[in-house]
Amino acid sequence: MRIGILGTGVVGKTLGTKLAKLGHHVHMGSRAAGGATAKAWAREAGGKSLEGTFADAAAHGEMVFNCTSGMASLEALKAAGANNLQGKILVDVANPLDFSKGMPPTLSVCNTDSLGEQIQRAFPTAKVVKSLNTVTVGVMVEPSLIPGVHTMFVSGNDHQAKAAVIDLLKTGFGWKEVIDLGDITGARAQEMYLPLWLRLFTKFKSPNVNIHVAF
Amino acid sequence: MRIGILGTGVVGKTLGTKLAKLGHHVHMGSRAAGGATAKAWAREAGGKSLEGTFADAAAHGEMVFNCTSGMASLEALKAAGANNLQGKILVDVANPLDFSKGMPPTLSVCNTDSLGEQIQRAFPTAKVVKSLNTVTVGVMVEPSLIPGVHTMFVSGNDHQAKAAVIDLLKTGFGWKEVIDLGDITGARAQEMYLPLWLRLFTKFKSPNVNIHVAF
Numbered sequence: 109m110r111i112g113i114l115g116t117g118v119v120g121k122t123l124g125t126k127l128a129k130l131g132h133h134v135h136m137g138s139r140a141a142g143g144a145t146a147k148a149w150a151r152e153a154g155g156k157s158l159e160g161t162f163a164d165a166a167a168h169g170e171m172v173f174n175c176t177s178g179m180a181s182l183e184a185l186k187a188a189g190a191n192n193l194q195g196k197i198l199v200d201v202a203n204p205l206d207f208s209k210g211m212p213p214t215l216s217v218c219n220t221d222s223l224g225e226q227i228q229r230a231f232p233t234a235k236v237v238k239s240l241n242t243v244t245v246g247v248m249v250e251p252s253l254i255p256g257v258h259t260m261f262v263s264g265n266d267h268q269a270k271a272a273v274i275d276l277l278k279t280g281f282g283w284k285e286v287i288d289l290g291d292i293t294g295a296r297a298q299e300m301y302l303p304l305w306l307r308l309f310t311k312f313k314s315p316n317v318n319i320h321v322a323f
Numbered sequence: 324m325r326i327g328i329l330g331t332g333v334v335g336k337t338l339g340t341k342l343a344k345l346g347h348h349v350h351m352g353s354r355a356a357g358g359a360t361a362k363a364w365a366r367e368a369g370g371k372s373l374e375g376t377f378a379d380a381a382a383h384g385e386m387v388f389n390c391t392s393g394m395a396s397l398e399a400l401k402a403a404g405a406n407n408l409q410g411k412i413l414v415d416v417a418n419p420l421d422f423s424k425g426m427p428p429t430l431s432v433c434n435t436d437s438l439g440e441q442i443q444r445a446f447p448t449a450k451v452v453k454s455l456n457t458v459t460v461g462v463m464v465e466p467s468l469i470p471g472v473h474t475m476f477v478s479g480n481d482h483q484a485k486a487a488v489i490d491l492l493k494t495g496f497g498w499k500e501v502i503d504l505g506d507i508t509g510a511r512a513q514e515m516y517l518p519l520w521l522r523l524f525t526k527f528k529s530p531n532v533n534i535h536v537a538f
Binding site (some may be wrong): 214215218219220254255256257258259287288289290294296297298300301303304306307308310311312314316317318319320321322323 | 469503
């Protein structure tokens with residue numbers, strides 16, 4: 109599959125590398141093409157891996173991952189271009205964490221709205237699927253870093269898009285349990301879980317912590 | 324132990340009945356003494372179970388449970404009286420759910436504050452412990468309704484108070500895993516989890532759903 113990755117931080121690089129290893133054709137995008145980080149990543153990821161602008165990456169992808177920081181995501185997606193996202197599966201991995209008021213971070217949007225919903229409203233022809241935002245980046249692509257069965261969530265308005273993401277999560281990344289929380293308003297639940305995750309991260313002094321849904 | 328229960332709804336009645344069965348001396352309180360619900364409860368709970376006002380119940384308890392609805396909790400606790408709560412363990416079970424704007428409910432406080440913190444600030448000499456708010460009432464007192472090991476959380480500023488609550492949760496109610504999230508600001512994490520719980524409740528069409536922390 110042709111994959112676009114928006115954001116050259118550790119999340120973008122880790123997802124990009126894993127997807128390239130799985131045989132996907134990955135194009136990483138950032139604010140400007142030719143940055144040192146993105147060029148080094150493309151060399152190391154090998155295969156047909158490319159780097160360029162947000163727009164280049166979005167135009168390339170059949171599935172596009174938003175791996176930009178949550179506070180900058182809407183701007184980055186605007187730079188990627190609505191036309192380049194039209195009809196595409198847009199996996200929103202970001203969390204709207206606001207670090208400007210110190211630690212712990214707060215959410216810049218929550219309760220009556222979410223970043224996932226904001227993105228879906230701003231890009232109505234994209235098929236936004238919120239996922240992967242509830243675990244640390246290493247666990248996203250290697251769930252076995254945490255023992256036992258634990259849960260990944262998805263939410264989104266398009267059933268086929270969610271099915272494609274769930275398939276990638278399960279067969280590509282090795283997730284054993286993926287729970288579909290329904291339409292994109294489920295992103296509120298996924299993003300508002302972050303304060304609990306941050307608390308558990310602090311307590312256990314390890315980011316390798318997740319939850320298993322028991323019922 | 325002498326227990327005060329504030330609130331005669333299903334949460335107050337269920338916790339009160341369980342605590343009476345465990346041999347505790349339970350006093351249930353509501354806005355006015357002598358209500359039909361509270362009187363019927365006291366008869367059925369048996370033993371030394373009593374009913375009366377919020378103030379009666381708080382004065383009675385060594386440990387007091389706030390089982391009022393979250394939007395009304397501060398008012399109910401004011402009626403219970405700061406003097407009657409002084410030095411007491413105050414277990415805050417409530418969620419600040421606002422149903423006035425339709426379903427799903429939103430939180431009337433979150434992100435930069437929580438109901439647990441509001442209560443601790445309003446009653447600085449009480450030892451507030453946030454707990455039990457993350458599961459349905461049946462599961463609170465009978466965790467085995469959900470198979471396997473799943474997690475209850477506590478947060479609060481007073482270590483001895485938390486230890487007493489954890490002991491009751493484990494030896495009284497049968498919780499196998501209780502995680503201490505730290506000081507009372509952990510209540511934000513516990514309350515902001517509610518949207519995820521509500522989503523899971525809707526999905527599985529059962530309130531008997533909880534999470535297990537995996538790490």
